[in-house]
Amino acid sequence: xxxxxxxxxxxxxxxxxxxxxxxxxxxxxxxxxxxxxxxxxxxxxxxxxxxxxxxxxxxxxxxxxxxxxxxxxxxxxxxxxxxxxxxxxxxxxxxxxxxxxxxxxxxxxxxxxxxxxxxxxxxxxxxxxxxxxxxxxxxxxxxxxxxxxxxxxxxxxxxxxxxxxxxxxxxxxxxxxxxxxxxxxxxxxxxxxxxxxxxxxxxxxxxxxxxxxxxxxxxxxxxxxxxxxxxxxxxxxxxxxxxxxxxxxxxxxxxxxxxxxxxxxxxxxxxxxxxxxxxxxxxxxxxxxxxxxxxxxxxxxxxxxxxxxxxxxxxxxxxxxxxxxxxxxxxxxxxxxxxxxxxxxxxxxxxxxxxxxxxxxxxxxxxxxxxxxxxxxxxxxxxxxxxxxxxxxx
Amino acid sequence: xxxxxxxxxxxxxxxxxxxxxxxxxxxxxxxxxxxxxxxxxxxxxxxxxxxxxxxxxxxxxxxxxxxxxxxxxxxxxxxxxxxxxxxxxxxxxxxxxxxxxxxxxxxxxxxxxxxxxxxxxxxxxxxxxxxxxxxxxxxxxxxxxxxxxxxxxxxxxxxxxxxxxxxxxxxxxxxxxxxxxxxxxxxxxxxxxxxxxxxxxxxxxx
Numbered sequence: 152x153x154x155x156x157x158x159x160x161x162x163x164x165x166x167x168x169x170x171x172x173x174x175x176x177x178x179x180x181x182x183x184x185x186x187x188x189x190x191x192x193x194x195x196x197x198x199x200x201x202x203x204x205x206x207x208x209x210x211x212x213x214x215x216x217x218x219x220x221x222x223x224x225x226x227x228x229x230x231x232x233x234x235x236x237x238x239x240x241x242x243x244x245x246x247x248x249x250x251x252x253x254x255x256x257x258x259x260x261x262x263x264x265x266x267x268x269x270x271x272x273x274x275x276x277x278x279x280x281x282x283x284x285x286x287x288x289x290x291x292x293x294x295x296x297x298x299x300x301x302x303x304x305x306x307x308x309x310x311x312x313x314x315x316x317x318x319x320x321x322x323x324x325x326x327x328x329x330x331x332x333x334x335x336x337x338x339x340x341x342x343x344x345x346x347x348x349x350x351x352x353x354x355x356x357x358x359x360x361x362x363x364x365x366x367x368x369x370x371x372x373x374x375x376x377x378x379x380x381x382x383x384x385x386x387x388x389x390x391x392x393x394x395x396x397x398x399x400x401x402x403x404x405x406x407x408x409x410x411x412x413x414x415x416x417x418x419x420x421x422x423x424x425x426x427x428x429x430x431x432x433x434x435x436x437x438x439x440x441x442x443x444x445x446x447x448x449x450x451x452x453x454x455x456x457x458x459x460x461x462x463x464x465x466x467x468x469x470x471x472x473x474x475x476x477x478x479x480x481x482x483x484x485x486x487x488x489x490x491x492x493x494x495x496x497x498x499x500x501x502x503x504x505x506x507x508x509x510x511x512x513x514x515x516x517x518x519x520x521x522x523x524x525x526x527x528x529x530x531x532x533x534x535x536x537x538x539x540x541x542x543x544x545x
Numbered sequence: 546x547x548x549x550x551x552x553x554x555x556x557x558x559x560x561x562x563x564x565x566x567x568x569x570x571x572x573x574x575x576x577x578x579x580x581x582x583x584x585x586x587x588x589x590x591x592x593x594x595x596x597x598x599x600x601x602x603x604x605x606x607x608x609x610x611x612x613x614x615x616x617x618x619x620x621x622x623x624x625x626x627x628x629x630x631x632x633x634x635x636x637x638x639x640x641x642x643x644x645x646x647x648x649x650x651x652x653x654x655x656x657x658x659x660x661x662x663x664x665x666x667x668x669x670x671x672x673x674x675x676x677x678x679x680x681x682x683x684x685x686x687x688x689x690x691x692x693x694x695x696x697x698x699x700x701x702x703x704x705x706x707x708x709x710x711x712x713x714x715x716x717x718x719x720x721x722x723x724x725x726x727x728x729x730x731x732x733x734x735x736x737x738x739x740x741x742x743x744x745x746x747x748x749x750x751x
Contacts, residue, residue, distance in 0.1 A: 208640070274566075285692060433643070
């Protein structure tokens with residue numbers, strides 16, 4: 152196979168024979184993207200474990216094993232991003248012509264766009280940890296998941312996965328140029344996993360919105376944030392994935408992988424908690440004695456996301472086959488995301504009815520209108536993400 | 546604000562953030578080690594045992610470990626076994642936490658350890674001793690303090706930092722899409738027969 156080099160190879164290079172080949176760039180980015188993906192999966196399982204620990208045992212110190220697991224994931228993601236940025240910055244300094252293939256940052260660094268996102272997001276989560284400890288020291292251990300620094304930690308981890316999507320997209324396109332089909336397929340599969348990891352972590356936050364206690368009172372009525380947040384999230388992630396990847400059933404695959412993560416949670420979390428309780432000689436909190444062996448995150452997983460994903464894929468395929476207008480496709484996708492705004496989980500199969508009952512007719516309609524607005528913005532952003540990712544090489 | 550200035554600002558913030566994380570990590574680790582002299586020594590009685598409980602930080606810092614040492618003040622026959630817990634006082638939203646400790650190499654039957662104090666307010670360091678003379682329990686009251694509270698709105702403002710950056714990212718991306726649509730210079734990807742509707746849905750020229 153012919154040697155491919157990055158950018159022009161005719162000038163500015165002190166030694167063109169040592170210019171990193173596209174294969175090297177591909178290997179670096181594919182590895183970094185997959186490591187960042189692995190890191191976010193570690194953070195997701197760590198966060199699920201932490202939610203279980205907080206609920207059943209109580210937050211007892213900063214460096215409990217679930218926190219260590221989350222920090223480990225964050226650290227791995229940060230190191231992966233830093234490695235890519237430092238390596239590609241060194242390449243650019245040595246071989247100036249490579250600069251056209253990389254994204255510059257602050258006049259000092261060069262690297263793929265996704266690596267900056269992963270690095271920033273990892274740092275964001277790391278900074279949020281001591282701030283969260285401070286917040287708990289002020290307001291106690293029973294601070295809800297919707298607390299400032301919980302949001303900062305979890306959204307940082309979700310953005311790490313989002314950055315991994317961008318790194319893997321750049322790797323996929325480099326692989327396509329090289330006609331390296333295996334690497335291309337691995338990068339695309341990694342992108343599905345990364346979209347799923349990002350969706351899963353954001354879903355931890357969004358699912359809190361289905362509780363009537365988290366409704367927003369307006370005086371004359373109150374509305375739920377769940378439909379708007381869910382539709383916005385699904386539009387961004389599933390819309391983005393469906394537009395970014397050149398495969399069928401991408402949105403359904405992404406949500407399928409999130410269900411796999413929830414299943415892994417169910418397999419891992421209850422025995423891990425029991426094991427640690429024995430090692431650390433801990434006891435359950437009052438009111439939580441002998442809980443069923445289930446992962447609290449897994450049983451609260453939003454089941455309707457799968458329906459929404461299926462509808463998104465179906466709309467996109469029908470649109471292609473039957474030549475739908477842009478407007479028709481857009482409205483269909485928004486409605487598909489709005490379906491995902493209906494709360495339903497194994498632990499609370501009637502949560503939609505409970506929520507609607509607590510909101511009343513006006514509140515429910517208002518929530519759905521806002522949900523549609525979330526879907527409009529989400530799908531628009533998803534299309535933009537998809538369009539960028541489809542052509543991203545740097 | 547130019548792109549370069551914005552990126553440099555992000556860089557400075559990133560470096561500051563990294564320094565904050567490393568400093569906090571250093572403080573957290575340092576907090577577990579006892580200092581040269583205790584900040585407070587309480588003489589307590591645990592059943593038949595007379596003990597000196599040394600606290601190396603007084604008041605304790607909520608969110609960090611509190612190093613402590615326990616030593617018998619009178620000769621004891623045989624060996625002593627300890628269990629130590631930090632127990633939250635009334636009105637403190639926390640759970641009891643088992644403290645970690647190891648044998649003090651300089652004091653026979655003595656221990657050194659670190660108790661976790663997670664939330665500000667009144668706490669008790671509970672020391673349970675088992676020995677040849679039976680079991681005894683001593684309670685040492687502790688007050689935990691935290692840094693002055695920041696306003697709740699400021700906490701939320703900081704907590705949403707990732708979303709501000711995400712919004713800026715999306716705005717830049719959307720404005721780039723718009724430019725591309727206007728100039729019609731966007732690279733058209735090769736379809737592999739999948740969900741290839743982006744050409745029609747998003748890449749039309751105005």
